[in-house]
Amino acid sequence: MSLYQKYRPKDFDSLIGQEFVKISLQNALIQDKTVWAYLFYWSRGTGKTSVARILARWFNCLNLTKEWNPCHKCDNCESFNDGEFIDVVEIDAASNTGVDNIRELIERAQFQPNQAKYKVYIIDEVHMLSKWAFNALLKILEEPPSHVKFILATTEIHKIPETIISRTQRYDFKKITEDDISERLRHISKSEDIIADEAALSLISRLSKWWLRDAISLFEQYSIWWYLKLEYLKHNLQLVWDEFLVEFSENIINKDKDRVIKNLEFLKWKWIDVKIFIEEMVFYLRNKLIANFWKSEFSSYIEIFEALQDIYSKLRFVPDTFSSLEIWILKIISGRFLPSQEWQKGQEWKKNQEWQKQEQKTLKKEEKKENVGNDGNHSEIKSEKEEKIPKSEIKKSENSKPLNIAELIEKIKKEPWKWFVAMTLKASKFDIDEKNCIIHTSTKFNYDKLNTPELRHYLNSKIEELFWQNLNILIEFGEDSNLIWEALDVF
Ligand SMILES: [Zn+2]
Numbered sequence: 001m002s003l004y005q006k007y008r009p010k011d012f013d014s015l016i017g018q019e020f021v022k023i024s025l026q027n028a029l030i031q032d033k034t035v036w037a038y039l040f041y042w043s044r045g046t047g048k049t050s051v052a053r054i055l056a057r058w059f060n061c062l063n064l065t066k067e068w069n070p071c072h073k074c075d076n077c078e079s080f081n082d083g084e085f086i087d088v089v090e091i092d093a094a095s096n097t098g099v100d101n102i103r104e105l106i107e108r109a110q111f112q113p114n115q116a117k118y119k120v121y122i123i124d125e126v127h128m129l130s131k132w133a134f135n136a137l138l139k140i141l142e143e144p145p146s147h148v149k150f151i152l153a154t155t156e157i158h159k160i161p162e163t164i165i166s167r168t169q170r171y172d173f174k175k176i177t178e179d180d181i182s183e184r185l186r187h188i189s190k191s192e193d194i195i196a197d198e199a200a201l202s203l204i205s206r207l208s209k210w211w212l213r214d215a216i217s218l219f220e221q222y223s224i225w226w227y228l229k230l231e232y233l234k235h236n237l238q239l240v241w242d243e244f245l246v247e248f249s250e251n252i253i254n255k256d257k258d259r260v261i262k263n264l265e266f267l268k269w270k271w272i273d274v275k276i277f278i279e280e281m282v283f284y285l286r287n288k289l290i291a292n293f294w295k296s297e298f299s300s301y302i303e304i305f306e307a308l309q310d311i312y313s314k315l316r317f318v319p320d321t322f323s324s325l326e327i328w329i330l331k332i333i334s335g336r337f338l339p340s341q342e343w344q345k346g347q348e349w350k351k352n353q354e355w356q357k358q359e360q361k362t363l364k365k366e367e368k369k370e371n372v373g374n375d376g377n378h379s380e381i382k383s384e385k386e387e388k389i390p391k392s393e394i395k396k397s398e399n400s401k402p403l404n405i406a407e408l409i410e411k412i413k414k415e416p417w418k419w420f421v422a423m424t425l426k427a428s429k430f431d432i433d434e435k436n437c438i439i440h441t442s443t444k445f446n447y448d449k450l451n452t453p454e455l456r457h458y459l460n461s462k463i464e465e466l467f468w469q470n471l472n473i474l475i476e477f478g479e480d481s482n483l484i485w486e487a488l489d490v491f
Helices: 019-030 048-060 075-081 099-109 131-142 178-191 198-207 212-222 230-236 242-253 257-269 274-291 297-317 321-334 339-372 376-388 405-413 419-426 444-450 453-467
Strands: 037-041 088-092 119-124 148-154 169-172 429-432 436-441 472-477
Touching: 019 048, 019 169, 037 048, 048 075, 048 088, 048 119, 048 148, 088 099, 099 119, 099 131, 131 148, 178 198, 178 212, 198 212, 198 230, 198 274, 212 230, 212 444, 230 419, 242 257, 242 274, 242 297, 242 321, 257 321, 274 297, 274 321, 297 321, 321 453, 405 419, 405 453, 419 444, 419 453, 436 444, 436 453, 444 453, 444 472, 453 472
Parallel strands: 037 148, 037 169, 088 119, 119 148, 436 472
Antiparallel strands: 429 436
């Protein structure tokens, strides 16, 4: 079991952040003011599903504790923890959008629960349901059987019909803070006897960008032999040290071209991840700006800060992020970089790009409607996947050998500064066919690390060198399917 699964909150006490949701839910439960349908809203990674599961446990625990938490010991709690509790059904609406799924659910909901007080239906990403499915859901929400509870979770509340929302009790979740995450990691390191540098924990909290799952996965990935050291983390994640950030920004402010070029060469040699490097710089400059608010240095720092923000916004669109970084930095020291204008231009450009993308999507949808008719959802997903595969011709060499992932990782591990690539690959799953090597990363963080043109190119040439195969490298990231129960099997 991964640490993330092991430390998933199982009761209100182990839930981190979400104080408001926690207190108001707990109060309602204690006062016996429960409702038939709950609606949990906010971005991914805020713990909606975890709270839904806690609530489901709560409804069915036979022996609540003095603190009003599920006991984890009664028959119902135990079968819930083993994933065998058939009266709690989790559905991922993203893959069960159709009216038939919901109709089936409603039919089944009429029956009494098997072993518990309530049948609890947790519908994740509920906004993905089709119009007809929503209508079917509405029917049951209008006259719910007294033994049924619904917990709906969504990241996009505007896509849910008003009629549904008005029949639920809505809870808006909050983003988890870095402190919440550090706190949780501290708790895990204590329970697991892992000695962790405090600075390493805050670095992980920062890098995971409020994704608790990513934070715990990183923690697990880089805790080796019961140690998690900052030094170790920085080394393997291709990060630079604070001293370097100080030196680099001083050199830019002093317009010392030769030294800046040396710094850039060092970054290149270290195979730095440009995106993370800029994030680190921005974080460093932010602290500098606050500390130097009344000093003359403030304007120099703000200039670099704005320029870096601008660069960051364009990274997605350049073929070679490192060369672009070099040129942009040289532009800053030559005084030819006018951040505010550039920033604006960049924003306009981005807007334009997104607008075009949107337009293409709409066009495609319309085309599909004409071709496919009503069953739009599945074909849409399929075509988006197909789109990702470039149409370039791939030749298979006669000397090609079957791709051996373990061997690939071993070889990569031995190369200078590529240890993190090996680590990330080790934590990923692979899907390989004649043309493509699809790498399913375990975390958003790992996805961002691998999904750069440079790294895809590197992996492609490495596979070619070792196995004589020219494969498209595709990096993907999705929820761990093991965590989402196969709802339809449970029915
Ligand atoms: Zn119990």
